[in-house]
Amino acid sequence: MNLLQYLPGNSILHRLNPVAKLAAAFLLGICAIVSQSVIFTTLLIVLLLGICFACGLGKRALGLTRNLLVLGGMMFILQLFFVRSGDPMLSAGGFTLITQDGLSSAVLLGLRIIATMLPLMLLFAITEMNDLCGALVKRLHVPYRYAFIVTTAFRFVPLFTAEFHDIEDAQKARGVEYDGGLIKKLKLSVPLFVPLLMSSLKKVDSGAMSAQLRGFNLRTVSSGYREYPFTAADIGCILLSVLMIAAAAMI
Amino acid sequence: MIRFQDFSFRYQSGKTEQPAEFALKDISMEIREGEFVGITGTSGAGKSTLTYSISGLIPHHFAGDFYGSVEVNGMDTVEVHPEQLARFVGQVFQDIDSQMVSSVVEDEILFGMENFQIPRDEIKRRLESVLEMLEITPLRRRQISSLSGGQKQKVAIASILALQPDIILLDEPTGELDPESTIMIYEILRRLNREFHKTVIVVEQKIMVLCAYVSRLIVLDKGQVMFDGSSDSITGEIELFKSLGINVPRVVELGHLLKKAGLYDGEIPTELDGAEKMVREVCADAEI
Ligand SMILES: Nc1ncnc2c1ncn2[C@@H]1O[C@H](COP(=O)(O)OP(=O)(O)OP(=O)(O)O)[C@@H](O)[C@H]1O
Ligand SMILES: [Mg+2]
Numbered sequence: 001m002n003l004l005q006y007l008p009g010n011s012i013l014h015r016l017n018p019v020a021k022l023a024a025a026f027l028l029g030i031c032a033i034v035s036q037s038v039i040f041t042t043l044l045i046v047l048l049l050g051i052c053f054a055c056g057l058g059k060r061a062l063g064l065t066r067n068l069l070v071l072g073g074m075m076f077i078l079q080l081f082f083v084r085s086g087d088p089m090l091s092a093g094g095f096t097l098i099t100q101d102g103l104s105s106a107v108l109l110g111l112r113i114i115a116t117m118l119p120l121m122l123l124f125a126i127t128e129m130n131d132l133c134g135a136l137v138k139r140l141h142v143p144y145r146y147a148f149i150v151t152t153a154f155r156f157v158p159l160f161t162a163e164f165h166d167i168e169d170a171q172k173a174r175g176v177e178y179d180g181g182l183i184k185k186l187k188l189s190v191p192l193f194v195p196l197l198m199s200s201l202k203k204v205d206s207g208a209m210s211a212q213l214r215g216f217n218l219r220t221v222s223s224g225y226r227e228y229p230f231t232a233a234d235i236g237c238i239l240l241s242v243l244m245i246a247a248a249a250m251i
Numbered sequence: 252m253i254r255f256q257d258f259s260f261r262y263q264s265g266k267t268e269q270p271a272e273f274a275l276k277d278i279s280m281e282i283r284e285g286e287f288v289g290i291t292g293t294s295g296a297g298k299s300t301l302t303y304s305i306s307g308l309i310p311h312h313f314a315g316d317f318y319g320s321v322e323v324n325g326m327d328t329v330e331v332h333p334e335q336l337a338r339f340v341g342q343v344f345q346d347i348d349s350q351m352v353s354s355v356v357e358d359e360i361l362f363g364m365e366n367f368q369i370p371r372d373e374i375k376r377r378l379e380s381v382l383e384m385l386e387i388t389p390l391r392r393r394q395i396s397s398l399s400g401g402q403k404q405k406v407a408i409a410s411i412l413a414l415q416p417d418i419i420l421l422d423e424p425t426g427e428l429d430p431e432s433t434i435m436i437y438e439i440l441r442r443l444n445r446e447f448h449k450t451v452i453v454v455e456q457k458i459m460v461l462c463a464y465v466s467r468l469i470v471l472d473k474g475q476v477m478f479d480g481s482s483d484s485i486t487g488e489i490e491l492f493k494s495l496g497i498n499v500p501r502v503v504e505l506g507h508l509l510k511k512a513g514l515y516d517g518e519i520p521t522e523l524d525g526a527e528k529m530v531r532e533v534c535a536d537a538e539i
Binding site: 006008128129130148152155158159202203206207209210211212214215216217218219220222224225 | 340353355394396
């Protein structure tokens with residue numbers, strides 16, 4: 001499963017203005033960074049998951065959380081052993097392994113990583129890249145060219161992964177064994193990056209040609225067919241996110 | 252109308268490499284309005300290059316040495332920009348996935364029309380009409396990545412048709428399709444050609460299909476035009492086709508063999524109906 005892929009749907013989250021979604025994702029990320037409380041950050045994560053389940057995005061949200069847990073876990077361990085201040089909690093042979101401060105800041109950091117990344121990654125599940133591009137141009141007056149480049153880059157990710165698997169399969173067919181340790185897999189994968197890069201460049205080029213032949217360079221701000229009006233729900237969503245930051249700062 | 256005059260093109264090669272071979276060499280020909288032209292040839296023969304030189308991507312997108320001239324509807328492709336040409340020429344590329352700029356069917360069709368600043372209500376009208384024409388109205392809100400090859404091909408054609416070009420170029424549109432979808436795409440092309448009077452130029456490896464639909468066949472080899480004639484007249488050129496490594500339709504080959512063996516001396520058929528008649532004739536003769 002591709003964790004950045006759009007999940008078609010018609011929930012309240014899906015129907016929000018793409019700009020509002022983007023803003024809310026950023027604001028919630030800030031909220032998680034501002035928060036100094038383990039409980040608040042945990043509640044934030046639970047709240048996010050709850051909203052996702054309500055909107056039929058539960059499976060994706062759990063999948064993302066699981067992946068983020070790995071990252072969060074790594075940060076947790078690093079933090080746990082690097083923070084040296086505070087009362088010792090665990091020591092071996094007169095050497096302090098874990099301190100109180102270390103533990104609490106490690107828990108917070110791990111949770112914070114999850115709470116920051118989750119909304120940003122969910123953004124991809126509920127936002128069509130084309131709509132994001134269109135809304136950025138119409139509402140925020142981002143130059144079309146840049147909005148297009150960024151959103152297209154994200155659209156190409158699944159195409160590249162498919163390509164990578166094709167190349168890998170081709171290698172397997174020639175008898176290359178990919179099973180085994182991570183290091184071995186990495187070693188075998190590195191030579192694949194050159195063909196991947198070549199074929200990717202070719203794909204990007206043919207995309208560029210097709211865009212060019214359909215008048216890409218003639219585009220102006222007024223070109224977009226769709227309008228992306230802000231609704232009460234969008235404003236509510238942004239306000240709510242701002243309130244969350246305020247709450248995080250106070251607790 | 253498209254006119255090639257002593258046209259040759261060589262892609263730019265790296266500084267250290269020696270100059271590349273000409274991808275197209277001494278092309279002089281005309282393609283008139285309303286023609287349905289098939290282009291075939293082995294891999295690397297220059298088929299895609301020929302399509303790029305009609306849509307103006309050569310010389311504007313691909314650098315290289317350009318000799319002679321190519322005119323499309325009276326415009327010199329060197330002088331006008333591909334965007335201007337795009338009002339007259341629409342191109343569907345060989346790689347179907349990477350030419351899509353959107354993830355939803357409807358957005359893909361809107362893209363060109365938005366760029367060309369077509370008025371809102373006209374956009375809506377055209378969108379609905381091309382969706383209907385290609386029978387993809389139910390796919391309107393679908394993710395392109397979830398479509399079959401034939402459906403994707405239809406979306407690509409629809410996104411071009413929405414711009415209402417006179418000339419439609421397609422580079423191996425059925426390369427990844429099963430026989431059924433292949434026929435479906437060719438039926439659409441035939442309709443565009445006959446009912447909507449579009450000039451259709453299609454690159455195709457499956458010569459059997461090509462012969463059944465196109466009115467004119469062009470065979471390229473190593474950048475040169477080796478054959479240019481009606482699809483019926485290929486029956487006289489079997490040796491040539493074989494020497495170029497191009498598979499002729501089986502029925503044509505059969506007719507050719509029967510003729511060579513002195514068993515048959517009528518016209519060599521290009522389609523199954525004719526083949527049946529020929530075989531019956533031969534059998535009837537053999538019994539006497
Ligand atoms: N971008 C490029 N740069 C340099 N050389 C190229 C480029 N594209 C094609 N060529 C060369 O030009 C020649 C003709 O290529 P072209 O793609 O037109 O062939 P084709 O008939 O379309 O083949 P295929 O059936 O494989 O698509 C080939 O020798 C090819 O290597
Ligand atoms: Mg080609």
